[in-house]
Amino acid sequence: MSTSTEPPRRADAVRNRRLALDAATALLTEPGVSLTVEAIAKKAGLGAATVVRAFGGKDALLDAAVSRLLEPVVQHARDLLAETTPTQALRIFLRELIAFQAAHYAINDQLGGLDLPATTALRTDLVRAVEEMIDGARRDGAVRTDIDPAIITTLIGQTALAVARTQPPSQELTDAYLTVLLDGLRP
Amino acid sequence: MSTSTEPPRRADAVRNRRLALDAATALLTEPGVSLTVEAIAKKAGLGAATVVRAFGGKDALLDAAVSRLLEPVVQHARDLLAETTPTQALRIFLRELIAFQAAHYAINDQLGGLDLPATTALRTDLVRAVEEMIDGARRDGAVRTDIDPAIITTLIGQTALAVARTQPPSQELTDAYLTVLLDGLRP
DNA sequence: ACGATAACTGAAATGGACGTTCCAGTTGAT
């Protein structure tokens, strides 16, 4: 239904939309840059107006860029749930989550006040997947049952974010986080 | 030497300086406010120019305000080290640290890009105190020795910050944090 | 007391950063 009413889009518009998205995505992985429309436009080799128009606004552009980064992470969480035991999945995924947060520091640093509906939805999916891992790990007797799984999920997510926040995120700190947290989560 | 070359300050200037500092301190405990000079001035019943001039700039004003909040926390950490066992001190202080971060959320939320030398110095003192607690707790056999104390300190601090970040910071999450972390830190 | 004067105040002006919109010129599609 949506495509029928849409007027046809010109080839250069489609190309520039992709360039803008690529540039925004690339900037999300670079630490220390201020995520301005100007910076994205410069990276894309476009004018600022074109970048903004391609998605209808800065928020929508960044929402698309973050979503594109987050999607494979969510997918991997689901794959892990299907492929291995919840306990293993939890261990593997936590490490990946920290790596992701660390690699895309700007997501949690400069996007606080923006409205990112698609990103929020993906985050919900991700939380759901982690909760499933914890539920399974509890059934396997690998995770303590005296704490609400939702609370554990929040604790895990926030802590992963916090560890990734330290610049630069050292391997040593990541290991310590995983060791302490997983030991502390045992029954 | 500093007081001898200083010209005498007028009584109203001293009073307004205190009003500005009080207003800034009060705003640091209120969530959701944008920490603008205008907002501080309104709270203090002063003009924006007066607020800025009282400390020579917004950064210096907020540095003073945050330092005033942080000082008793650092002092309490030192008192705990002197009064009780390191293990007890660690447990008590961690809860207090979360409470402080939660109560003054704006400190970690909106002050990222500012230059706050006094605050940074106090933070260093605080880190040192926590490291002493961990060192002592390790000697008492209450904390694992296979992880660098500095790493543990970072982990603790970042996690406390992360727990406080969740809005609103629930007692349940705080308890879970303390339980999991302290269990995970045991040898 | 009182007036001289330097310190101080705050509304308004300034300047910079940023997202968004305008519009004259350009380009892809038919």
Next chain:
DNA sequence: ATCAACTGGAACGTCCATTTCAGTTATCGT
């Protein structure tokens, strides 16, 4: 060849911290 879609430099609006400056006030010598 035509023309609507598209582009991007420039203009605009908003939000800040900071500075200016005309008016006010505390301070001090008399």
